Amino acid sequence: MNTEKTDLLAQSDHGAVRRITLTDVRRRNALSESMISALTTALEAAAEDSAIRVVVLAADGPAFSAGHDLKEISGHRGDADGGQAYFEQLMAACSALMQTIVRLPKPMIAEVRGVATAAGCQLVASCDLAVAGEGARFCTPGVNIGLFCSTPMVALSRNVSRKHAMEMLLTGDLVPAARAAEIGLVNRVVAEGDLEVETMRLAERIASKSQRTLKIGKEAFYRQVELPLSDAYDYAAAVMTANLMDADACEGISAFLEKRAPTWER
Structure with a gap:
């Protein structure tokens, strides 16, 4: 330590x-x-x-x-x-x-x-x-x-x-x-x-979560909360699409389906 x-x-x-x-x-x-x-x-x-x-x-x-x-x-x-x-x-x-x-x-x-x-x-x-x-x-x-x-x-x-x-x-x-x-x-x-x-x-x-996912989520939370509802959904949908393309999301979904613990890339 x-x-x-x-x-x-x-x-x-x-x-x-x-x-x-x-x-x-x-x-x-x-x-x-x-x-x-x-x-x-x-x-x-x-x-x-x-x-x-x-x-x-x-x-x-x-x-x-x-x-x-x-x-x-x-x-x-x-x-x-x-x-x-x-x-x-x-x-x-x-x-x-x-x-x-x-x-x-x-x-x-x-x-x-x-x-x-x-x-x-x-x-x-x-x-x-x-x-x-x-x-x-x-x-x-x-x-x-x-x-x-x-x-x-x-x-x-x-x-x-x-x-x-x-x-x-x-x-x-x-x-x-x-x-x-x-x-x-x-x-x-x-x-x-x-x-x-x-x-x-x-x-x-x-x-214990993916560092990349934590970063994406925190940034998205504070940005969307200040937006009008429709704009917030447009922004969040774009973020989620990009997130789905991320290696950690691919690993996490695969791990869930395969009933194993994920191994995060970062």
């Missing part, structure tokens, strides 16, 4: 699954400028590693992520422009990170222990799947400090219904893990002691 660790991130490979763990416990794993950069770099490396099929995002400490580092933000109020240029840069970098997750050619699972607030909640919502410990909580509390969670809103509103998203955004209230599962923010809730085991079990199950 390969392991790397810095003050911000730890990375370890478990077969075809890469675990990336936020380790900036002192700052509650805030999405500081340096954290955003480090996480983006780590995901880009995972995307290029042909041995990795699934990425799990976890965190050390009592907070999965407390969102943006408000002390870091406030420190730029004294800039000549009141911080505007820095704020624009920070929001652009954070938005790019979330889109990197969506465009990652490998499924990404959030393993959530503790609280995920504001951009930390956005991080969870941006992942393809999420498994939460029973004590996890989620919120978009910007409204409480005069800063509406507008960028977290983008990911949140694409995961839960409009009314549930608006309730979180307008009240800033903490949502317990069980409720987060009810509204679709997370896939499942498990006992705290079982969180890593259950998340890795899910990751390893997905990692």
Whole structure:
């Protein structure tokens, strides 16, 4: 098992699954400028590693992520422009990170222990799947400090219904893990002691699939969901036709018909 660790991130490979763990416990794993950069770099490396099929995002400490580092933000109020240029840069970098997750050619699972607030909640919502410990909580509390969670809103509103998203955004209230599962923010809730085991079990199950098929499916999912119904079917039909011509699809169908385990080309 390969392991790397810095003050911000730890990375370890478990077969075809890469675990990336936020380790900036002192700052509650805030999405500081340096954290955003480090996480983006780590995901880009995972995307290029042909041995990795699934990425799990976890965190050390009592907070999965407390969102943006408000002390870091406030420190730029004294800039000549009141911080505007820095704020624009920070929001652009954070938005790019979330889109990197969506465009990652490998499924990404959030393993959530503790609280995920504001951009930390956005991080969870941006992942393809999420498994939460029973004590996890989620919120978009910007409204409480005069800063509406507008960028977290983008990911949140694409995961839960409009009314549930608006309730979180307008009240800033903490949502317990069980409720987060009810509204679709997370896939499942498990006992705290079982969180890593259950998340890795899910990751390893997905990692057993064809890497090429996972890439095709994830990309197609996010593209079609933004299209009108007729366009979505046209696009999906073209994707499925191309997928049928792929060697792994030929192998998978043959294996199914022959009642044997498939051997994926990639």
